[in-house]
Amino acid sequence: MALQWFPGHMHKALKEIKEALDKVDILIEVLDARIPYSSENPEIAKIRGDKPCLKILNKYDLADPEITARWQAHLESERGVTTITTSSDKPAESKQIMQIIRRICADKDASVKAINAMITGIPNVGKSTLINILAGRVIAKTGNEPAVTKAQQRIRLDNGIVLHDTPGVLWPKLENPHSIYRLASSGAVKNTAMEYDDVGFFAADYLIKAYPELLKQNYKLDEIPDTEIEFLEAAARKRGAIMSGGRVNLHKICEVLLTELQSGKLGRISLETPEMLAREKIEIAEAAAKKAAAKAKRKQRFKDGSATPDRQERKEKRNQKRAEQSARMKKNRGQ
Known part of the structure; x- marks a missing residue:
C-alpha cells in the first residue's frame, strides 16, 4: 500500500524543527503507545544528536500494558532517552511530565532562565490534548482528524517552562513497509490516504495471531478462522455487514474492525x-x-x-574498428 501523506506544511515544519532544535534544552516526542516504533519519526532521530529526549507513550490506555513496559525498557536503552506513559483518561498523571523535565534539565532549572522544551509528534497522536493538560487551559486545537496543528507556537507554562509546539510531521518515505499499515490501522493518517480493505486485511491478519481471544469475545465467535478473509467473513455475518444476495460487504466490515480497533473497543492492543x-x-x-x-x-x-x-562479438568488432580508426587519425596527423 502506498501512503500518500506528506503535505507541504509538513515539509516546512520539519525544516523549522531542525532550525529551532539548537535553541531548546530538551526534546519531547509524543508517541502512540500502540506503535512506538512506527510513530517515531526517523527524521527527528537523525537531527536530535545528544539532545536529552523525553519520549511520551501516549494513549497508554489503548495499548497492551505488558508490551508497553517492554517498549519503555527498549527505548530507554538509548542514550539520553527517558520515557513516561500517559492517557487522556488520567490527565493528572500527565502533570508528572513537568517534574521529569525539571529533573532532566536540573542545571537550567537552577537558573533564572526558563527551560525551553520542544514537543513533536506525528498527526493524531494526542499531542494537542496533552499540551492543553500541561497548560491547564485550552491552548492547542484538538480533533480526531490528523494534522490539526499547522504552525509552530510558543506556550509559556506556569512553572517556568516554555513549550515550543510543532505541527504533526510524517515523512515522505517509510523504510519498513509494515509501519505504513500500522500507522493506518491506528488512525494516524486520514481516511482518504488509505484503502480500508487493504488496511483491514492487514489488521485482521495481525489480530487473529496476536489477540485471538479478544476477537472471539468481541465478535462472538466460537473459534477464530486461520485466515484474515475467513475471519472478516465470519465477523461480517455477526455484525450484519451483508449486501443484497447474502454477499459479505468486506469494505464495511474492514471499516468496522478499524474503527473498533482505534477506539479501544476491542481491548488493549499493541500493534508491534x-x-x-x-x-x-x-x-x-x-x-x-x-x-x-x-x-x-x-x-x-x-x-x-x-x-x-x-x-559480445559485435562489441569486439566495434572496439576493433574504433582502434583502427584512431590509429589512422594518428598516422594522418603525423604526415
Whole structure:
C-alpha cells in the first residue's frame, strides 16, 4: 500500500524543527503507545544528536500494558532517552511530565532562565490534548482528524517552562513497509490516504495471531478462522455487514474492525513489539542489500554489454574498428 501523506506544511515544519532544535534544552516526542516504533519519526532521530529526549507513550490506555513496559525498557536503552506513559483518561498523571523535565534539565532549572522544551509528534497522536493538560487551559486545537496543528507556537507554562509546539510531521518515505499499515490501522493518517480493505486485511491478519481471544469475545465467535478473509467473513455475518444476495460487504466490515480497533473497543492492543521490529530490521537490511547488489549487477551489465556471444562479438568488432580508426587519425596527423 502506498501512503500518500506528506503535505507541504509538513515539509516546512520539519525544516523549522531542525532550525529551532539548537535553541531548546530538551526534546519531547509524543508517541502512540500502540506503535512506538512506527510513530517515531526517523527524521527527528537523525537531527536530535545528544539532545536529552523525553519520549511520551501516549494513549497508554489503548495499548497492551505488558508490551508497553517492554517498549519503555527498549527505548530507554538509548542514550539520553527517558520515557513516561500517559492517557487522556488520567490527565493528572500527565502533570508528572513537568517534574521529569525539571529533573532532566536540573542545571537550567537552577537558573533564572526558563527551560525551553520542544514537543513533536506525528498527526493524531494526542499531542494537542496533552499540551492543553500541561497548560491547564485550552491552548492547542484538538480533533480526531490528523494534522490539526499547522504552525509552530510558543506556550509559556506556569512553572517556568516554555513549550515550543510543532505541527504533526510524517515523512515522505517509510523504510519498513509494515509501519505504513500500522500507522493506518491506528488512525494516524486520514481516511482518504488509505484503502480500508487493504488496511483491514492487514489488521485482521495481525489480530487473529496476536489477540485471538479478544476477537472471539468481541465478535462472538466460537473459534477464530486461520485466515484474515475467513475471519472478516465470519465477523461480517455477526455484525450484519451483508449486501443484497447474502454477499459479505468486506469494505464495511474492514471499516468496522478499524474503527473498533482505534477506539479501544476491542481491548488493549499493541500493534508491534521490540522483538518484531528487531526481526523486521534484519529483513529490511537484507532486502536493501539484495536490491543494491541487483542494481550494481545491472549497472555492470549495462557497462559491459550483453553476455550473449553474438552481441559480445559485435562489441569486439566495434572496439576493433574504433582502434583502427584512431590509429589512422594518428598516422594522418603525423604526415
